[in-house]
Every structure is written in structure tokens, then in C-alpha cells.
Amino acid sequence: MKRDRCSIVRGIDRQIMSSSYDRDTDFVYGGGKGVYLFDCSGGKFLDFAAGIAVMNAGHSNPEIMNAIRKQLSLGTHAAFPDFYAETPVLFSQTLLSLLPSSLNSVFLSNSGTESVECAIKLSKWHSRKKWLVAFSPCFHGRTMGSLSMTNSKPVQREGFAPFLPVKHVPYPYPYRFNGSEEECSNASLNAVEKVFKKLGGNVAGIFFEPISGEGGYIVPPKNFARGIRKLCNEFGVLLCVDEVQSGCFRTGKFLAISHFGVEPDILCMSKSIGGGLPLGATVANKKTMDWPPSSHSNTFGGNLLACAAGKAALEFMGKKNLAKNAERVGKSMLQRLSEMQERVEIVGDVRGMGLMIGVEIVESKKSKKPSHDKREETLKKCFEKGLLMLACGKNVLRLCPPLVLTEEQAMKGLDVLEQALKEVR
Numbered sequence: 001m002k003r004d005r006c007s008i009v010r011g012i013d014r015q016i017m018s019s020s021y022d023r024d025t026d027f028v029y030g031g032g033k034g035v036y037l038f039d040c041s042g043g044k045f046l047d048f049a050a051g052i053a054v055m056n057a058g059h060s061n062p063e064i065m066n067a068i069r070k071q072l073s074l075g076t077h078a079a080f081p082d083f084y085a086e087t088p089v090l091f092s093q094t095l096l097s098l099l100p101s102s103l104n105s106v107f108l109s110n111s112g113t114e115s116v117e118c119a120i121k122l123s124k125w126h127s128r129k130k131w132l133v134a135f136s137p138c139f140h141g142r143t144m145g146s147l148s149m150t151n152s153k154p155v156q157r158e159g160f161a162p163f164l165p166v167k168h169v170p171y172p173y174p175y176r177f178n179g180s181e182e183e184c185s186n187a188s189l190n191a192v193e194k195v196f197k198k199l200g201g202n203v204a205g206i207f208f209e210p211i212s213g214e215g216g217y218i219v220p221p222k223n224f225a226r227g228i229r230k231l232c233n234e235f236g237v238l239l240c241v242d243e244v245q246s247g248c249f250r251t252g253k254f255l256a257i258s259h260f261g262v263e264p265d266i267l268c269m270s271k272s273i274g275g276g277l278p279l280g281a282t283v284a285n286k287k288t289m290d291w292p293p294s295s296h297s298n299t300f301g302g303n304l305l306a307c308a309a310g311k312a313a314l315e316f317m318g319k320k321n322l323a324k325n326a327e328r329v330g331k332s333m334l335q336r337l338s339e340m341q342e343r344v345e346i347v348g349d350v351r352g353m354g355l356m357i358g359v360e361i362v363e364s365k366k367s368k369k370p371s372h373d374k375r376e377e378t379l380k381k382c383f384e385k386g387l388l389m390l391a392c393g394k395n396v397l398r399l400c401p402p403l404v405l406t407e408e409q410a411m412k413g414l415d416v417l418e419q420a421l422k423e424v425r
């Protein structure tokens with residue numbers, strides 16, 4: 001009887017919801033607690049997806065829920081873009097306290113793509129230049145501005161042209177580069193320099209994910225971000241860093257870009273900063289974010305519930321030092337996955353930082369041929385065994401659990417993954 005409920009929901013969903021939704025598994029959300037999710041038939045799953053890297057503080061976090069309840073009793077919507085309100089200001093103060101001091105001016109929105117749209121507009125407004133540069137693969141969202149840069153899967157762009165003027169350059173992908181990490185980094189840096197030169201001083205901004213997310217959880221060589229920073233300084237291009245997925249303590253620091261000793265000119269954040277509610281933030285220096293009233297605004301940005309939840313989430317993650325936990329548990333997971341890589345032929349590469357980990361599935365180690373089908377099969381088998389995971393890139397398993405994950409829970413999840421991989425190979 002109960003099991004019927006999940007299939008009834010799926011059945012109605014397939015009839016009335018947009019065919020563009022793409023579900024990797026049959027999971028139907030019924031609720032969540034900590035690192036566990038429940039389907040609407042009461043099935044329990046260990047969650048290595050965190051609602052697409054959103055639930056960093058864990059599902060149904062009591063401190064976040066209480067903050068939402070408290071705000072709910074006062075009101076939900078203040079139309080912050082047009083009226084002053086305390087909750088969004090307090091949220092923004094908390095966010096700024098976690099960022100480099102050069103980032104001191106905030107624009108609030110409701111999603112990752114909106115945080116990127118704001119950065120696009122700001123980079124153009126501030127520089128009065130035409131072109132944007134982005135990487136391939138990269139993902140910055142699906143509204144027309146951010147989609148003009150997104151270049152991860154062909155289906156995301158097909159049929160939507162014309163786009164904004166954007167030039168794409170290769171993201172450094174060490175596993176798929178024929179040469180050393182340094183050569184890999186230099187090849188991409190040379191491509192960036194060439195484009196900057198070709199566009200003759202008419203580049204507003206370059207958009208960069210410190211770890212390529214949807215593109216395949218690709219960790220660039222260590223010196224790459226510094227190289228980009230240097231080129232931006234040299235050519236007067238704004239460095240727009242997209243931490244929508246990699247940010248918020250996930251990699252062991254609040255921002256992933258901090259691992260590389262680089263500061264952005266414009267920063268895009270969303271997903272986990274809202275503690276489970278829709279919230280986006282674009283942050284820059286006051287001298288860059290110097291546009292006049294009404295040049296950019298919205299209706300829901302600074303939503304009271306989202307900001308109350310976000311403030312509680314940031315405070316919780318800071319207080320519990322989830323950055324440290326992400327670093328520690330992530331390290332153990334990478335270690336265990338590297339051992340698995342040696343034993344399992346279809347595991348081509350294992351990479352990541354903190355709890356942002358990618359496992360690249362191939363036909364064989366020797367051929368390195370990407371195996372989309374084996375990745376899909378692995379995801380399904382994991383789901384059947386009670387582990388929820390997402391995909392990224394063409395053939396990569398994406399491991400982005402809530403940052404409250406313990407080492408014991410992590411190893412249990414990896415036991416399931418290893419079993420699934422063995423059955424698939």
C-alpha cells in the first residue's frame with residue numbers, strides 16, 4: 001500500500017511535470033534527518049547527494065528549523081529590495097564575516113543562476129566591456145546569461161542560441177591531459193591569455209569554478225587559479241569566481257578558491273548558504289559594486305525565511321567546525337577510494353577536496369574510455385542498496401554528502417559503492 005504512494009507520485013509527476021526534469025533514480029522524497037533521507041514509503045537512504053550540495057548542515061537541522069520557525073512567526077516577505085529589513089542584513093553580515101575583507105558588498109537573490117546573472121551584469125556595468133570568458137567544461141546555471149557560459153553537456157545548450165558574447169577555453173583536466181599537471185595548467189593558461197589578447201581589452205570578466213562541478217568534479221592543478229588571477233590583473237579582467245557548489249565549507253575551507261591563495265573580484269554563492277531554502281548571493285568590493293539604485297534588483301532577494309535559515313546554517317557550520325570535518329572525513333574517503341581504484345578496473349580516477357569527491361568511471365584503466373552506462377548502472381545499484389548519489393560530467397560519480405557525515409557513515413556508504421562497482425564491472 002505504502003509502496004504505491006511512491007509510484008503514484010512518480011506517475012502523476014510524469015504526466016504533469018516538465019519533461020526537462022532528469023531523474024537518475026526512482027527516489028521520491030519523503031523527508032530527511034542528518035545524513036539520511038526517507039522515501040515516501042519509509043525506505044531509508046544514506047545521502048551522498050545533499051540535495052545537490054545544498055544540505056551541508058544536514059537534513060532537518062534543528063537549529064535551522066528553529067530559526068525558520070522564529071522568522072515564520074514574524075513574517076515571511078519584506079520586499080527587501082524596496083524596504084529595509086533586519087534579517088537579510090544580519091545574514092549578509094554573517095556571510096561577509098566568513099569572506100576575505102576585500103569582499104564587502106552583497107546583492108541577494110534566490111538561486112545560483114541568479115547569483116551568476118548578477119555577476120555578469122556587474123562585470124559588464126563596471127567595466128563597460130563586451131566579452132565574457134568561461135571554461136569548458138563548466139556550469140554556471142541555465143538562465144540565458146549564465147547559460148551563455150555553461151558548457152558542460154550539449155543538451156543544456158542545444159536549441160537555445162543565440163547566446164551572449166562568450167569565449168570558452170579548456171578547463172585544466174589533469175586525468176585527461178597528456179602531460180604533467182604543470183603542462184596541463186600552462187596549456188589552459190595559454191589559451192586564456194590568447195583569448196584575452198585576441199579580444200583586445202574588451203573582456204568584462206572571466207568566470208571560474210575553483211573545482212569544476214557539473215562538468216565532472218575536476219580539481220585543477222594547484223597553481224592554475226593563481227595563473228588566472230595574474231592574467232586578470234595584467235589584462236584588467238574581473239575574476240568572477242563561482243562557488244555556488246564548491247563553497248560553504250564543502251572543500252574544507254569556506255571558499256574552495258582559498259586553497260589556492262586567490263581572492264575573487266566578484267563571488268557567486270548559493271545552494272548551501274540558504275540552509276535548504278532558496279538563496280543566492282553575489283559579493284564584490286564596494287568599488288566594484290558601485291552601480292546606482294535600480295540598475296539591478298529583484299522581488300524576492302533577501303527573503304526573510306531564506307535569510308533566517310541561511311544565517312542559522314552558516315552559524316551552525318562555523319560552530320561545529322564542519323570545514324574541519326569535511327577535510328578529515330573527505331581525506332579518509334579519498335584514501336579508501338584510491339584503494340578501491342586499485343582493485344576495481346572501471347574506476348579510472350578518484351579526485352576531490354574535502355567532501356567534494358568525483359569518481360570517474362571508465363571502460364578500463366588502460367583505455368580511459370568514459371563509460372556513461374557503467375556510471376548509470378552504478379548509481380542505480382547504489383540506490384537499490386540504500387545509497388543516494390548523483391552524477392556529474394559524462395561518466396563521473398559525484399559524492400557531495402552533508403558535511404555532518406561521520407567517518408563511520410562515510411565508510412558504510414563506500415562499502416555500498418564498492419559492492420555496486422564490483423557488480424557492474
Ligand SMILES: Cc1ncc(COP(=O)(O)O)c(C=O)c1O
Nearest residue numbers: 111112113139140141213244245
Ligand atoms: C557552479 C554552479 N553555478 C551555478 C549553478 C546554478 O545554480 P541554480 O541551479 O541554483 O540556478 C550551479 C548549479 O548546480 C552550479 O553548480
